């Protein structure tokens with residue numbers, strides 16, 4: 001007996017599901033160099049265009065000079081440094097909650113929060129299109145795990161009837177592969193009516209959503225009682241890396257005691273926290289970034305509708321074009337790349353079978369002229385694809 005990895009890989013290729021990593025040879029931004037070729041990219045999550053911002057880079061550089069480059073230890077030993085603490089306070093302020101706790105990645109924040117809050121005898125209910133890290137967290141928690149229909153408060157209500165023990169309802173704020181937003185007021189109502197807690201992972205909402213960029217909770221004007229557990233990630237609109245959970249004093253103290261992905265890992269480099277503090281300042285002060293992004297989103301949707309592309313119900317920077325067949329999505333992505341445009345094809349199991357798509361993301365660093373180039377490229381590639389015998 002041996003592991004037949006070759007057969008597994010061959011099957012993945014045959015299904016058009018084989019993943020490859022494009023090699024980025026430039027900083028993140030609209031104009032990138034990938035595998036040696038200059039491309040105009042519409043696929044990163046740097047929604048506010050901060051990943052390569054000179055002031056953020058300078059804050060990182062100055063932070064490294066002051067604090068060194070390594071976290072050195074876990075937070076509970078001697079890795080919790082001044083910049084980490086200052087960033088937690090700034091994130092608590094951004095979210096209007098008493099405390100925030102920094103994690104090294106969003107994946108770990110989600111694992112940490114869910115597994116610290118529920119276990120055997122409890123219940124975790126999740127939107128069926130939640131991010132993989134939330135679904136994995138629910139499965140790992142040992143709690144009874146159930147998924148409700150996408151963004152459907154009625155379907156949630158039915159499952160809440162049968163819930164036992166402490167019950168955690170978990171949803172993405174902005175759904176990462178679809179771009180639509182959770183119906184948080186309805187979900188919060190159902191959860192509160194049954195004494196359950198609502199946890200929202202707003203990885204894609206912080207930055208683009210809300211009057212001050214404080215995300216989906218600000219967008220809907222909800223209170224900390226509506227959303228007791230709020231997660232944000234720092235590798236998207238903040239342009240850096242890491243994540244946080246924001247909530248009550250008791251919540252954060254509980255995570256410090258019980259969240260294993262918080263306890264048993266080295267803290268992020270303090271200089272990274274210095275950089276994130278700077279991007280948080282820009283996120284809060286430079287409103288033009290959110291406004292420009294909205295202009296681009298409107299321009300893209302209007303243009304794509306005119307070409308007859310099948311868009312999803314999204315007003316966020318995530319603007320997927322539904323294709324269906326994985327092979328067709330990959331072919332379109334290749335054709336766009338030959339034309340100097342980079343848009344990633346997203347295929348199962350990241351999205352449900354038969355719903356492969358081109359995931360277009362727009363950022364404040366793009367210009368209207370660049371969005372126009374994308375629209376022209378899409379029109380041309382869709383027209384050419386329909387004349388290819390295998391993909392018509």
Ligand SMILES: Cc1ncc(COP(=O)(O)O)c(C=O)c1O
Nearest residue numbers: 105106107131176201203233235
């Ligand atoms: C909704 C959502 N949550 C969590 C994560 C994980 O965050 P991180 O990349 O910081 O691990 C992602 C994507 O990366 C995401 O899209």
